[in-house]
Amino acid sequence: MTRISLTRLSLAIVLLAGLGLAACSSKRVPLPACPRVGILGDAQKATQYRPGPGRDLTDVTFQTELLDYNGDCRYEEKVTVVVVRFMLQVAAARGPAAAADEAQVPYFVAIVDKERNILSRERFVARVPFREGRRRVVIGEELEQTIPLAGRRTSDIEILVGLELDHDQLEKNRRDRGF
Template sequence: MACPKVSIVRDLAEVTQFRNGGGRDLTDVTSRAALADYSGNCDYTSDGVTVNVNVFLIAERGPAMQGNTANYRYFVAVAKPGEEAPTTKTEFDTSVTFDAGKLRSGSREELAPKIPLPKDANGKDWKIFLGFQLTPEQLAFNRAQMKQ
């Protein structure tokens, strides 16, 4: 049986974090991160399907960053067949540590959302969405960047 479709939400695939206090140009960026890719498979059992997903996060240190760690929040949402709105959504916190003198770093997040299904049901029409949990300002920034 086929696995549910996994996708990274375009508007929520990146996050740019700025220092507190107003400025929003390149010198005010503390860090940027992107959900760059994913891989995985699924396991069917008598009570549903577990989708094993590895999400690859790439982060970049900004000129305004203090310290060597950046924190991010992302989500996994599950939508039923024929629906775009998720029925469940789980948020996760993660951090990326930058080695001294390095501008980039990354992490691999291992997720395993479970979709309850009747025995012998196929999960191929279910959808799993991945993205950063953004503030309204971060979402507006992403959308403005996409228009350029």
């Protein structure tokens, strides 16, 4: 009977020690929040026209739009680098002047600091294929941005996404938004 009590006592000590270690390991310092991601309102939509001076509805090849995004981040190298992965939804609608079965949607991803200084900027082209009979298509673009923090907090960094626009497209968007 004494032997059984010692075995139970030993088991209880081992279990308590394990719980104590688990409690210690759960006191980790929480990781910072992911950097914010945003779609620039002035660069969210674009209308593409066929070459030439015409700019009415019959001259539209594609209308494109950045719809939404979702994603997450992880930290590397003892929280000195943040890797942000997100899915960007890109929509395109065929216009009456579209001759191609694929819209090419140029867009950019910029990393800015809290003073809006551009830390990096990359250009991408989403290819949106149209099957016969489809007028509007939405695709997902998977993106990954690796950002060295260099002493910055993630709350001081923002990822901005927008369509590559020419001057006329930008002015049209601003007029449409009331600016």
